[in-house]
Amino acid sequence: MANVVVTMKVLPDSPERNLDELSAKVEEVIKKFGRMYKKSTQPIAFGINAMIFSFIMEEKEGGTEPVEAEVKKIGGLGDVQITDVTRFVDVNDL
Numbered sequence: 151m152a153n154v155v156v157t158m159k160v161l162p163d164s165p166e167r168n169l170d171e172l173s174a175k176v177e178e179v180i181k182k183f184g185r186m187y188k189k190s191t192q193p194i195a196f197g198i199n200a201m202i203f204s205f206i207m208e209e210k211e212g213g214t215e216p217v218e219a220e221v222k223k224i225g226g227l228g229d230v231q232i233t234d235v236t237r238f239v240d241v242n243d244l
Contacts, residue, residue, distance in 0.1 A: 152209045153238040155187060157202065160221065163228035165197035173201055175224045180205045183217040206238055 160176055162169065169191065180186055184207030192200045207217070214232045222230050 153184075153206050154209045155204055155206055155234075155236045155238045156184075156214050156217070156232060157204045157234040158214075158218070158221070159192075159229075159231045159233050160201045160203065160227060161194065161198065161229040162201075163226055165199075167226050169199060169201060172224070172226055176201065176203060176221055179217065179220045179224070182220070183207050202233075209237065 158176075160172070162172055173189065177186060177189075180203060184205045187204040187206055189204070190202045192202055194200050207214075214235060218230055218232055221227070
């Protein structure tokens with residue numbers, strides 16, 4: 151089965167939210183489904199920053215819906231979006 155790199159954009163529900171705490175909670179969820187690749191923040195507007203997570207997971211039926219649903223259960227989040235899914239080939243598997 152192939153792997154995919156998933157990019158997820160997560161917005162806090164207010165600019166006062168502690169992004170480090172939210173980021174740690176999102177990473178805990180991601181680790182249940184795959185492994186972190188990278189993370190960053192992106193300024194949006196009015197002091198709100200989006201957290202961008204890229205992670206690697208197995209390509210399987212149901213796709214990214216389970217991880218997205220689990221992240222949405224975290225309190226303090228305003229929006230969760232999968233923005234990209236790309237098939238990933240690990241050169242070590244060749």
